[in-house]
Amino acid sequence: MTERRAILLASRPQGEPTADNFRLETATLPDPGKGEILVRTIWLSLDPYMRGRMDDAKSYADPVELGDVMGGQGVGQVLASRHDGFAEGDIVVGMTGWADHAILRGDEARKLDPSRAPVQTALSVLGMTGLTAWAGLTEILHAKKGQTLAIGAATGAVGTVAAQLAKARGLTVIGIAGGEEKCRYATDELGMDACIDHHAHDDGKAMAKAIGDAAPQGIDLYFENVGGKTLAGIVPNMNRDGRIAICGMVAWYSGKNLDHAMPLPAVWRAILVNRLTVQGFLVSDHMHRMDDFVAELAPMVKDGRLKHREDVTEGLENAPQAFLAMLGGGNFGKTLVRVGPDGDA
Amino acid sequence: MTERRAILLASRPQGEPTADNFRLETATLPDPGKGEILVRTIWLSLDPYMRGRMDDAKSYADPVELGDVMGGQGVGQVLASRHDGFAEGDIVVGMTGWADHAILRGDEARKLDPSRAPVQTALSVLGMTGLTAWAGLTEILHAKKGQTLAIGAATGAVGTVAAQLAKARGLTVIGIAGGEEKCRYATDELGMDACIDHHAHDDGKAMAKAIGDAAPQGIDLYFENVGGKTLAGIVPNMNRDGRIAICGMVAWYSGKNLDHAMPLPAVWRAILVNRLTVQGFLVSDHMHRMDDFVAELAPMVKDGRLKHREDVTEGLENAPQAFLAMLGGGNFGKTLVRVGPDGDA
Numbered sequence: 001m002t003e004r005r006a007i008l009l010a011s012r013p014q015g016e017p018t019a020d021n022f023r024l025e026t027a028t029l030p031d032p033g034k035g036e037i038l039v040r041t042i043w044l045s046l047d048p049y050m051r052g053r054m055d056d057a058k059s060y061a062d063p064v065e066l067g068d069v070m071g072g073q074g075v076g077q078v079l080a081s082r083h084d085g086f087a088e089g090d091i092v093v094g095m096t097g098w099a100d101h102a103i104l105r106g107d108e109a110r111k112l113d114p115s116r117a118p119v120q121t122a123l124s125v126l127g128m129t130g131l132t133a134w135a136g137l138t139e140i141l142h143a144k145k146g147q148t149l150a151i152g153a154a155t156g157a158v159g160t161v162a163a164q165l166a167k168a169r170g171l172t173v174i175g176i177a178g179g180e181e182k183c184r185y186a187t188d189e190l191g192m193d194a195c196i197d198h199h200a201h202d203d204g205k206a207m208a209k210a211i212g213d214a215a216p217q218g219i220d221l222y223f224e225n226v227g228g229k230t231l232a233g234i235v236p237n238m239n240r241d242g243r244i245a246i247c248g249m250v251a252w253y254s255g256k257n258l259d260h261a262m263p264l265p266a267v268w269r270a271i272l273v274n275r276l277t278v279q280g281f282l283v284s285d286h287m288h289r290m291d292d293f294v295a296e297l298a299p300m301v302k303d304g305r306l307k308h309r310e311d312v313t314e315g316l317e318n319a320p321q322a323f324l325a326m327l328g329g330g331n332f333g334k335t336l337v338r339v340g341p342d343g344d345a
Numbered sequence: 346m347t348e349r350r351a352i353l354l355a356s357r358p359q360g361e362p363t364a365d366n367f368r369l370e371t372a373t374l375p376d377p378g379k380g381e382i383l384v385r386t387i388w389l390s391l392d393p394y395m396r397g398r399m400d401d402a403k404s405y406a407d408p409v410e411l412g413d414v415m416g417g418q419g420v421g422q423v424l425a426s427r428h429d430g431f432a433e434g435d436i437v438v439g440m441t442g443w444a445d446h447a448i449l450r451g452d453e454a455r456k457l458d459p460s461r462a463p464v465q466t467a468l469s470v471l472g473m474t475g476l477t478a479w480a481g482l483t484e485i486l487h488a489k490k491g492q493t494l495a496i497g498a499a500t501g502a503v504g505t506v507a508a509q510l511a512k513a514r515g516l517t518v519i520g521i522a523g524g525e526e527k528c529r530y531a532t533d534e535l536g537m538d539a540c541i542d543h544h545a546h547d548d549g550k551a552m553a554k555a556i557g558d559a560a561p562q563g564i565d566l567y568f569e570n571v572g573g574k575t576l577a578g579i580v581p582n583m584n585r586d587g588r589i590a591i592c593g594m595v596a597w598y599s600g601k602n603l604d605h606a607m608p609l610p611a612v613w614r615a616i617l618v619n620r621l622t623v624q625g626f627l628v629s630d631h632m633h634r635m636d637d638f639v640a641e642l643a644p645m646v647k648d649g650r651l652k653h654r655e656d657v658t659e660g661l662e663n664a665p666q667a668f669l670a671m672l673g674g675g676n677f678g679k680t681l682v683r684v685g686p687d688g689d690a
Contacts, residue, residue, distance in 0.1 A: 227613055246617045252610040261609040265597040268572055272591045272625035280617035 002029040006069045006099035022320040039076035044337040045123035070098040077343035093122040124334035133161035135286035140245035145170035152226035155182040157334040204232025227252040229260040246280040309333025347374040351414045351444035361599045367665040384421035389682040390468035415443040422688035438467040469679035478506035480631035485590035490515035497571035500527040502679040549577025572597040574605040591625040654678030
């Protein structure tokens with residue numbers, strides 16, 4: 001019997017979520033059943049997709065039920081195991097939820113090798129976010145040397161990896177990010193060829209001019225994470241036979257910025273005239289590539305070729321405010337919550 | 346020296362075009378130069394894409410200049426040839442424009458075999474419109490047996506061929522057309538599994554319900570010719586991993602029906618959640634498949650397996666009104682103008 005603290009969904013958001021939508025609860029976990037493991041959470045990942053699950057609407061995943069623990073991926077240490085693949089002390093990644101302890105099915109957890117890279121990278125560059133960037137670039141955009149790639153939320157968790165992978169593959173990379181500091185990081189640290197600060201441009205038309213100035217050769221590929229005025233600025237700059245991979249649209253979550261949307265007929269016309277391909281994708285459809293992806297990226301993470309940044313909040317109880325800040329663009333790098341101390345070696 | 350009658354672009358439309366935008370002119374053609382042929386037009390094709398070229402805006406083709414002959418494809422007979430590939434009396438298809446005579450470069454004309462199928466089918470089922478349907482279905486939608494295909498403007502020139510090809514390949518076909526008569530033709534003559542009359546449904550929501558009722562299994566593939574409320578009705582019915590081929594959007598030409606557009610964020614979300622692929626295409630990118638396509642389709646046209654319908658207007662001088670009627674959906678089948686008598690055998 002283990003005491004467990006967790007953040008629950010207390011109410012559904014009306015528009016933008018607030019701290020009131022969450023509630024901290026202490027409860028008692030049963031012992032793990034056959035095939036299960038008991039995990040103590042060390043790191044929790046916070047991601048924009050979680051916003052969608054707070055609504056009671058059909059999405060790519062079921063909504064979180066009211067009164068249930070907020071879902072999410074974490075890294076933790078096995079405290080007790082009734083699954084042959086795991087021993088006490090192992091470090092694993094799995095769906096712990098926003099909780100300091102969790103019972104996981106062994107076949108839904110993945111064992112980590114702490115010597116390969118810092119374990120929390122399994123939640124970012126070597127986990128779902130890194131795989132998202134890799135799959136978007138490789139499987140959806142078919143990125144090729146010499147092409148020009150634009151990336152929305154370019155200093156976000158996914159954008160950071162996508163940009164560096166694209167540079168390593170010989171593409172020209174135009175980032176779009178919010179604020180001068182993020183843009184400096186994009187060009188000076190991550191090696192992007194240019195970065196457009198969307199705070200400095202009021203609408204899609206101004207964004208289109210800034211993007212056109214930064215990429216007079218036009219945009220071949222767009223890694224879409226944002227929607228809003230960024231998308232409105234990208235579409236008129238797309239080259240013939242260009243591709244757009246829709247990975248997210250954070251500007252439009254919670255019903256915000258709808259006035260910054262281009263009219264659908266104009267977008268449809270651009271797709272037709274320039275023979276664009278627009279494709280949505282979810283990382284969950286690409287999980288079978290995880291091993292290949294990690295084998296390729298882990299050495300780049302370990303030797304520093306692939307830079308990444310973590311935005312760490314201490315304490316499970318502070319997860320809601322870290323999540324709300326992230327939705328507003330207040331994070332800088334992969335948003336993580338430090339839930340407990342490192343594992344014993 | 347040949348006297349030539351032609352329809353010119355007299356002025357650019359403000360919104361919907363009117364008869365005043367056109368002017369009939371008689372002029373004198375020079376003799377064909379080296380490598381050229383003089384053609385007497387028999388049939389002229391009228392197509393929705395011509396509306397776009399009346400505007401002074403960047404499109405997939407240059408606009409028609411004011412005072413120039415309206416562009417367009419025709420079938421005609423060679424009156425004089427200075428090109429080795431053509432002899433007097435040959436029947437050819439090429440860009441005659443809206444004119445009763447034209448000088449064509451030989452390398453831009455294609456010789457027809459009148460024994461294979463009626464020559465005017467080179468302007469419809471065995472020409473650009475047929476190739477459009479074939480390329481959309483084959484190259485863009487990757488249509489497969491067992492899938493459900495929806496087609497906008499299902500009884501139009503392209504839709505007619507797409508529907509019959511899809512049925513021959515074992516797909517379920519849901520047509521959308523304007524009016525009971527067209528819908529009866531779609532199901533009773535062309536063999537579509539269902540047809541939705543968009544005149545009977547006021548908006549995208551009503552269309553969505555009608556489409557959902559007709560295809561409770563959902564829509565895998567959508568051949569987009571219309572935009573407007575039809576598109577708004579299709580999007581909520583798209584299945585996971587579905588594909589949309591954007592071939593045209595006649596409902597939105599001339600700035601009409603913009604209020605029937607879904608908001609872009611809702612469309613973007615549907616693309617993401619259902620992993621849709623939306624791709625624009627132009628038949629001009631698929632011309633290299635013309636011979637393969639004709640070899641496959643010509644026998645089906647000749648023996649009647651592929652039904653098609655022509656909407657013929659007599660006389661070049663009536664081309665503008667036939668064109669305006671077609672834009673408003675008043676045509677029924679491929680819009681052709683009979684410009685002159687059949688060729689001498």
